[in-house]
Structure formats: structure tokens, C-alpha cells
Amino acid sequence: MSHFHYRDGAYHAEGVGLAEIAAAIGTPFYCYSTGQLSENFGRFQDALGGLNARLYYSCKANSNQAVIKTLAQLGAGADVVSVGEMYRALAAGIAAHDIVFAGVGKTRDEMWAALEAGIYQFNVESVGELRALNEVALALGKRAPVALRINPDVDAKTHAKISTGKAENKFGIDIDHAPAIYAEAAALPGIAVKGLACHIGSQLIDIAPFRAAFQKMADLVKALRGKGLAVERVDLGGGVGITYRDEQTISFVDYTNAVAENFGNLGLKLEAEPGRAIVGNAGILVARVINVKEGVSRNFVIVDAAMNDLIRPTLYDAYHQIVPVIQPADDAAVAKVDVVGPICETGDLFAEQRALPPLAVGDLVVFREAGAYGAVMSSTYNTRPLVPEVLVKGDKFEVVRPRQTYDAIIGQDILPSWL
Ligand SMILES: Cc1ncc(COP(=O)(O)O)c(C=O)c1O
Numbered sequence: 001m002s003h004f005h006y007r008d009g010a011y012h013a014e015g016v017g018l019a020e021i022a023a024a025i026g027t028p029f030y031c032y033s034t035g036q037l038s039e040n041f042g043r044f045q046d047a048l049g050g051l052n053a054r055l056y057y058s059c060k061a062n063s064n065q066a067v068i069k070t071l072a073q074l075g076a077g078a079d080v081v082s083v084g085e086m087y088r089a090l091a092a093g094i095a096a097h098d099i100v101f102a103g104v105g106k107t108r109d110e111m112w113a114a115l116e117a118g119i120y121q122f123n124v125e126s127v128g129e130l131r132a133l134n135e136v137a138l139a140l141g142k143r144a145p146v147a148l149r150i151n152p153d154v155d156a157k158t159h160a161k162i163s164t165g166k167a168e169n170k171f172g173i174d175i176d177h178a179p180a181i182y183a184e185a186a187a188l189p190g191i192a193v194k195g196l197a198c199h200i201g202s203q204l205i206d207i208a209p210f211r212a213a214f215q216k217m218a219d220l221v222k223a224l225r226g227k228g229l230a231v232e233r234v235d236l237g238g239g240v241g242i243t244y245r246d247e248q249t250i251s252f253v254d255y256t257n258a259v260a261e262n263f264g265n266l267g268l269k270l271e272a273e274p275g276r277a278i279v280g281n282a283g284i285l286v287a288r289v290i291n292v293k294e295g296v297s298r299n300f301v302i303v304d305a306a307m308n309d310l311i312r313p314t315l316y317d318a319y320h321q322i323v324p325v326i327q328p329a330d331d332a333a334v335a336k337v338d339v340v341g342p343i344c345e346t347g348d349l350f351a352e353q354r355a356l357p358p359l360a361v362g363d364l365v366v367f368r369e370a371g372a373y374g375a376v377m378s379s380t381y382n383t384r385p386l387v388p389e390v391l392v393k394g395d396k397f398e399v400v401r402p403r404q405t406y407d408a409i410i411g412q413d414i415l416p417s418w419l
């Protein structure tokens with residue numbers, strides 16, 4: 001059962017009423033549930049339990065240190081995509097040897113910092129990156145542990161902007177080039193090549209593309225071994241989707257079965273990098289209705305959150321359920337409205353013609369499933385301060401990032417000497 005629910009007529013995060021949090025810190029705010037995070041992580045870990053697999057939580061989905069630390073205490077490693085994320089993971093208590101670094105454009109400075117820290121693995125995405133990493137490692141007197149990220153040319157059947165495993169996408173090494181580059185990696189003195197990685201996209205709700213990709217990866221493992229090259233590890237990436245509306249997604253058990261079918265008897269150490277499946281339904285965004293505007297062709301509910309706080313609807317036409325904090329009567333009438341934010345863009349639209357019970361100025365509303373790619377993708381567009389984040393545990397809540405002040409945003413500008 002969800003850790004976000006109605007209790008005594010009002011929406012709660014675990015044991016805490018959202019109106020109580022709003023009264024304490026104002027709106028909008030993100031709210032995360034420790035119970036939901038722990039349940040998701042535990043279920044994924046248990047499912048993969050028999051497979052010599054380790055979970056490296058993909059910090060890009062939600063990099064608040066309170067979230068990372070909650071997962072670290074359950075045994076998570078971290079998947080990072082920048083040195084900034086590496087520093088966050090380290091600050092949140094994840095050891096360097098539990099960090100995997102993926103990303104299509106690692107700079108030499110980033111390679112240097114990650115090598116100095118002593119991370120577990122670089123997922124290398126091109127031959128140019130491999131050679132640069134070799135040089136940086138030699139300059140540091142180290143050998144970089146590497147998995148080659150392969151682009152298996154599989155359609156993940158997800159939104160085009162978050163599909164990463166087709167040949168035309170920028171990610172990974174073309175699978176046909178992999179044997180030659182793997183052999184080169186094995187011969188480079190600054191590289192310790194450990195295995196392969198792949199990540200075909202995010203928000204996959206059909207197991208078939210995973211199956212297809214895993215099969216290609218397993219065949220590649222066998223082909224490389226056939227050439228006398230050692231392959232110890234495979235990193236499966238992330239990508240397991242969640243339910244935003246009513247879609248049937250992939251269960252952790254189905255996913256595990258697809259992994260076991262393809263890699264079960266290859267004697268590999270496996271890594272998985274889930275992000276959304278761990279944090280997506282463990283977070284919500286809470287906003288307040290500023291105004292209700294009756295138009296000629298549409299009615300608009302204007303809330304105090306906007307596309308700068310949660311950009312997924314604008315960027316991917318993503319659907320987020322919207323629920324009022326005060327529980328509507330079972331027989332409450334619903335009417336179609338557009339739920340919008342205050343930003344000066346037509347695309348600042350959370351929901352178009354959504355059937356909702358009546359909402360009035362001052363009402364609190366919840367955008368569900370906002371724990372992944374929510375706060376991390378926010379900006380200060382229109383000089384709107386970044387909103388606070390709150391972590392709930394049972395009957396307690398604490399602010400884990402305060403609301404940004406206007407002074408903090410405006411104070412970042414520096415006037416040149418001639419003004
Ligand atoms: C390399 C890599 N690993 C893991 C993830 C996490 O993906 P998801 O949040 O879909 O599990 C991503 C993002 O898509 C990624 O690019």
C-alpha cells in the first residue's frame with residue numbers, strides 16, 4: 001500500500017498530515033516517504049537476491065542527501081553521472097568503492113577526481129573516452145576499473161527523449177564495435193577492464209526490450225570470452241518504470257527473471273542502477289491553489305508550483321495524478337480543468353482538461369509520483385526560489401532542504417565594474 005494516503009479525510013505522508021507540513025513551511029514543497037523508499041529498495045534487492053547482484057541507486061533521479069543516505073543505510077551503492085553527484089554520494093555516506101560513474105561526456109578533471117577518490121567502476125561510453133581515461137590513470141599512477149557501456153540498438157519503447165539504447169542515440173559504444181574496443185581496453189596499461197554495461201532507457205513498462213538487450217549483452221559476454229578476454233561484471237543499468245496513471249509496469253520479479261534467463265549461468269557479478277523505481281512513488285509535490293479562473297473555453301486552476309519545480313509534464317507530456325489534500329466526498333462532482341502554474345509560458349501546464357473535484361483558492365493539492373526527476377530538475381526560472389524538500393518517517397518530518405531565499409538567488413549576480 002502507498003505510504004501516501006487519505007486518513008481521517010486528509011492526505012497524509014505516512015503519519016504526517018500534509019496540511020501540517022504546509023502550515024510549518026509554506027508551499028510548494030516536495031515530500032518524501034522513508035517507508036516507501038525502504039520498501040521499494042528492499043523489494044528490488046530481495047528480488048535480485050539470488051543473482052550475485054548489487055543495487056547502485058541512480059542518484060540523478062533524486063540526489064537529496066537524505067534520500068541517498070536512507071538508501072545507503074539499506075546497502076545501496078550509487079550510480080553517478082558527474083563528479084558533482086559523486087561528491088554528493090560521498091557526502092551522504094556512500095563509500096567511493098561503492099560508486100559507479102556513467103556518462104557520455106566525462107571530462108579529464110572528472111576522471112582525475114573519481115580516480116583519486118577510488119571509485120568502483122567507470123562505465124566508458126566511447127573509444128575516445130577510454131583512451132583519455134587511460135592517460136589520466138597513468139598520470140596518476142593508477143589503473144581505472146572499467147566497464148564498456150554498450151549501445152545494443154534496442155528500442156526501449158519509451159518516450160523518445162528518455163530512450164538511450166538505439167544506435168542513433170548518443171549513448172554507449174555500438175555493439176558491433178565492442179569486441180575491438182574491449183580488446184584495446186584489455187591491452188591498455190592504465191585500464192583494468194572488468195566487463196560491460198548497458199542502459200537502454202527510462203520508464204520502461206514492457207519487459208520485452210529488456211529481454212532483447214540482455215540477450216544481446218549475454219551473447220557479447222560469450223563472444224568476448226570466446227576470444228580469451230575476461231568478463232567479470234555486467235551492469236544492467238536502470239529503467240524499470242512505475243505507474244503514473246493506470247499503466248501496468250514491469251514487476252521486480254519479471255525483471256529478475258529476464259536477468260536470470262540471460263545471465264544466470266555466466267558466473268558474473270551483476271550491477272543494477274535503478275532510480276525511478278526506487279524514488280518515483282516515494283515523493284510528492286504539494287502546492288496551493290492561488291486562483292481559479294473561468295475562461296470562455298476552459299477553466300483554469302492556477303497553483304503556486306510551476307514547470308520550474310516539476311518540469312516532467314512540460315518536457316515529456318508526463319502525467320502526474322493530482323489529488324486534493326482534503327478528501328472529496330465519494331459522490332463529489334468532477335469537472336474538467338487545466339491545472340497550470342504562474343510561469344509566463346503556455347507550456348507551464350501540469351494537466352490539461354483533467355477531471356477534478358471542485359478546487360477553491362487556498363486548497364492544497366498533491367502531484368503524485370514526483371519523487372524521481374522532480375526536485376533535481378528544478379530551476380529558478382522567473383526568479384522563483386527552489387522549493388523545500390521534506391522527509392517523513394512515521395509521525396515525524398524534517399526539512400531536508402530549506403526553501404531558497406530571494407537573497408540567495410539575486411545575490412548570485414555580480415555587477416561589472418562599469419555599472
Ligand atoms: C546510465 C543510467 N543508469 C541508470 C539510470 C536510471 O534510470 P531509471 O531512473 O529509469 O531507473 C539512468 C537514467 O535513465 C542512466 O542514464
Ligand SMILES: N[C@@H](CCCC[NH3+])C(=O)O
Nearest residue numbers: 060162202203312372373
Ligand atoms: N528525466 C527523465 C528521466 C531521465 C533519465 C535519465 N537517464 C524523466 O523524468 O522521466
